[in-house]
Structures are given as C-alpha cells and as structure tokens.
Amino acid sequence: MTAIPAPAAITSFKAPRRTLMGPGPSDMHPRVLAALGQPVIGHLDPAFAGMMDELKVLLRYAFQTENALTFAVSGPGSVGMETCFVNLVEPGDKVIVCRNGVFGGRMIENVERCGGVAVVVEDTWGEPVDPQKVADALKANPDTKVVAFVHAETSTGAQSDAAALCALAREAGALSIVDTVTSLGGTPVLVDAWGADAVYSGSQKCLSCAPGLSPVTFSPRAVEKVKSRKKKCQSWFMDLNLVLGYWNAENRTYHHTAPVNSLYALHESLVMLREEGLEAAWVRHRDQHLALKAGLEALGLHFVVREDARLPQLNAVYVPEGVTDAEVRKRLLKDFNLEIGAGLGPLAGKVWRFGLMGHSCHAGNVSLCLSALESVLTDMGYAMP
Numbered sequence: 001m002t003a004i005p006a007p008a009a010i011t012s013f014k015a016p017r018r019t020l021m022g023p024g025p026s027d028m029h030p031r032v033l034a035a036l037g038q039p040v041i042g043h044l045d046p047a048f049a050g051m052m053d054e055l056k057v058l059l060r061y062a063f064q065t066e067n068a069l070t071f072a073v074s075g076p077g078s079v080g081m082e083t084c085f086v087n088l089v090e091p092g093d094k095v096i097v098c099r100n101g102v103f104g105g106r107m108i109e110n111v112e113r114c115g116g117v118a119v120v121v122e123d124t125w126g127e128p129v130d131p132q133k134v135a136d137a138l139k140a141n142p143d144t145k146v147v148a149f150v151h152a153e154t155s156t157g158a159q160s161d162a163a164a165l166c167a168l169a170r171e172a173g174a175l176s177i178v179d180t181v182t183s184l185g186g187t188p189v190l191v192d193a194w195g196a197d198a199v200y201s202g203s204q205k206c207l208s209c210a211p212g213l214s215p216v217t218f219s220p221r222a223v224e225k226v227k228s229r230k231k232k233c234q235s236w237f238m239d240l241n242l243v244l245g246y247w248n249a250e251n252r253t254y255h256h257t258a259p260v261n262s263l264y265a266l267h268e269s270l271v272m273l274r275e276e277g278l279e280a281a282w283v284r285h286r287d288q289h290l291a292l293k294a295g296l297e298a299l300g301l302h303f304v305v306r307e308d309a310r311l312p313q314l315n316a317v318y319v320p321e322g323v324t325d326a327e328v329r330k331r332l333l334k335d336f337n338l339e340i341g342a343g344l345g346p347l348a349g350k351v352w353r354f355g356l357m358g359h360s361c362h363a364g365n366v367s368l369c370l371s372a373l374e375s376v377l378t379d380m381g382y383a384m385p
C-alpha cells in the first residue's frame, strides 16, 4: 500500500495508458473520449433534448427493437438490472431465475429484495442455461410472472439461447428480463425477434463508452405491467413512471440531473456502431475471437466453455498447472500495461478472462495479448506444448 498523502501534496490525477482486455471496461475510442470532453449544457436545454431523441433512435438500432420505451438509465449495468426488477416484480410475484454464473446470482438477490419469490434454475458455471430445465420449472410453477436470465454470462463466457428462453416465457404468459450487458454490440441482441420484454445492458463493454450508463428497453407488455402495478415501485429513483416524465415526455420535466457528458459519449459510441454496422461489428468480434483462440490453444490453454456456446467477446481459459494466476496478471499489467480479468466465485484463481470488447477488439490487441502472455509464461518457467 502507498502512504496516504497530505492534501497539499495532491496534484492532478494522471491515468496510466492501459490496454483493456478484461471483462470491461473496454478501451474508449478517441472520438468517444472527445465527445465526453465537450462543454456541459443544461439537461433541459433544447439542444440536449434533441440529442436524447437521437440516442433513443440509436439504442433501438443497437437493440434491434421498435420499443418506444428505450433509453439509457443513469447508472452502471447494475442499475439497469435493478430498474428492470423493481419495476416488474411486485411483492409475492414468482420469478424463475436462471443461474449459471455470477450475474444470475445477483438477479436472485434483486427478486428477493423486491419481495418476490425466486424459483432458481441452476446450471453449472460455464454451461449455457438449459431451456428444458426452464420449461420444466414453468410447468411446475404455472403462476410464474417473470423469467429472468443472463444472455452473455461474463463470469464464464457462456452464451445462452435467448430466443428459446424468451419464447418459453411468452408461451407461459410470463414476462422476460434479459441481461445483455456483455452481449450488446458484440453478438446479436435481437430484442423484437426474441420477443424479450425488459432488456438491460451497459455502456462500457462492447459499446466501449465511459462506464456509468445502462441502456434499457421495455416491450409494450412490460410497460403495461409497470402502469398497472398494485403497489408503487419501491425505488423512487428507478420508478419508470417518474423517469419517463423526463425521457419520454413532450414537455420534459426535471427528474434528476442527467449525466450530460456521459450521454454525449454514448451517443458518439452508438454513431460509431451504426457507421460500422451491427453485423460487421458481430463479424469483427467473431474473427478476432478465432484469432485469439488459435493463439491461446497454441500456448496449450483450454477454454472453460464448449465451442458452440462461447462468447467471442469473453474468452475464459483455465490457468495452467504450476502457474500463479495473480502473478501473471500482475506482470501483464506492470510490464505490458495490459489488463486481463481474473476468475470470479468458484472460478477465482482457476481461470483468466480475456475480453475482446468493442474498441478493444482488433488484431493489434490480439497480437499484443498473445505475445505478452507467451513472454510472461516463458519467464515463469511454463513449458509450452
């Protein structure tokens, strides 16, 4: 630990230059950084209102939806998650929650804090959610109000079949809550084609924007549920009925001060996504994943997730025998300014997570990562195959 300085000894903070190849945040493009640095304007300024309207259009494109209620929550992905749960789950509501990693566990916490009853469908970490188990849980619990699952589980790198899971929820008359924090912009997120009801994401993963914003979208069915609640939403800040007076009204009224500069940045990152094209962005993530995979396997490393369920933007591999996880990550950061992710929960100390998200996902970073890793592993006496 460094000693705590006296106030007079503190000068401007200078962030080191890193290459971010962990589970998020990802590197920000200079255009997005520049957008962030524009002058602040009032959150009720007509110029700002115009930008917010454009943001909604761009977010609908990113989510592939026509949902009128599509905007960015002022808060990180976790606030987007909580916004979905506090608005759609009333006390006593039964919610099927699929857990195959860290974030499904957080969904259970959210359900319980809303006074809901969580019916947990478990899958092994590293496996996608098994739709058969969800079908069985729905059959056993016909009074289920919501089915919640994580599309792209960042703790393991597993992708679940969102279309199948949303269809099961719909057939059973339940709403779906879908976590797309890591998938949006990296792999197909097709909100309308899936028939998903409440979907949240994050600004700092495959959108490569500043952390602290959570794009969300709600289907007309979800909006109906919000409007017909018996009990007021327990959160004042996240109550959609109130937030919408700012985001969706003709005559915008003050709800909270929007994170003005961060929203400029999100607007720019979405303009860049639209310029590249969603499909092209998905192909780029796929191609760079295949290049990284070839290199990691040549180093003798093994993936956690089976091939057909792997996320291109989150590559989890086992730490090889005889190598200390933390030491490798420390050297990558110190000697190469390269950040990769550690394992979480039961995978702590056992895996590394290599992110290829948004602006971080390009051939130069794949080469840097592989050569840095090879150098550190060789230095530590690891025998290459």
Ligand SMILES: *Cc1c(COP(=O)(O)O)cnc(C)c1O
Binding pocket: 024, 076, 077, 078, 079, 081, 103, 150, 152, 153, 154, 179, 180, 181, 182, 202, 211, 212
């Ligand atoms: C990162 C992440 C979150 C939380 O987002 P924050 O911006 O860190 O609050 C939620 N779900 C998934 C799948 C994530 O990867």
